[in-house]
Amino acid sequence: MTGKLIIFSAPSGTGKSTIVRYLLNKDLNLQFSISATSRDPRGEEKDGVEYYFLTPNEFKTRIKKGEFLEYEEVYEDNFYGTLKSEVDRILATGKNVLFDVDFVGGLAIKEIYGDRALTIFVMPPSVDELRNRLEKRGTDTPEVIQNRLDKATHEMSYAPQFDAIIMNDDFDKAKRDTVKLIKEFTGKE
Numbered sequence: 001m002t003g004k005l006i007i008f009s010a011p012s013g014t015g016k017s018t019i020v021r022y023l024l025n026k027d028l029n030l031q032f033s034i035s036a037t038s039r040d041p042r043g044e045e046k047d048g049v050e051y052y053f054l055t056p057n058e059f060k061t062r063i064k065k066g067e068f069l070e071y072e073e074v075y076e077d078n079f080y081g082t083l084k085s086e087v088d089r090i091l092a093t094g095k096n097v098l099f100d101v102d103f104v105g106g107l108a109i110k111e112i113y114g115d116r117a118l119t120i121f122v123m124p125p126s127v128d129e130l131r132n133r134l135e136k137r138g139t140d141t142p143e144v145i146q147n148r149l150d151k152a153t154h155e156m157s158y159a160p161q162f163d164a165i166i167m168n169d170d171f172d173k174a175k176r177d178t179v180k181l182i183k184e185f186t187g188k189e
Contacts, residue, residue, distance in 0.1 A: 003091040007099040009106040010122035011152030013133040015168045031095040038079040070108035103158045118185045121162040125169035
């Protein structure tokens with residue numbers, strides 16, 4: 001059986017990463033796709049665990065060689081992307097690949113893999129609730145929060161292009177709905 005791709009995208013603060021971590025602990029035959037980045041490791045991050053850490057020049061060389069399914073230059077020389085070799089490595093083990101990427105990357109991967117990929121957009125209940133969640137984190141200034149909200153509003157306008165939208169207004173229900181969706185897509189009952 002050939003593995004499938006499950007792609008999650010969402011604005012910051014919607015609970016997407018928490019849902020992804022939850023799914024990895026379920027019996028769904030999933031393995032997380034580790035992204036590549038040109039930024040330096042933070043804290044205890046290790047190469048090949050949280051990210052594949054590349055220099056900006058290594059990243060640019062791999063772009064030229066066509067080694068990425070998708071990538072983005074967030075700031076000058078600050079790249080993030082998905083290596084084809086990472087996806088091939090996971091698929092070769094017979095597992096399904098789980099992605100946590102921005103909406104542009106998610107739609108790009110879907111375009112490449114078509115029906116083998118399921119795109120899921122995690123939607124916050126409202127922009128006001130998203131503001132509350134970001135403020136509760138206590139990690140960002142009001143200006144950063146406003147920038148994230150502006151970006152979130154833009155990202156949410158792309159939700160209809162995804163195969164499924166999971167509304168995260170009730171976390172337990174969002175988890176159940178997501179598991180059901182993945183089981184249906186992968187044929188795992």
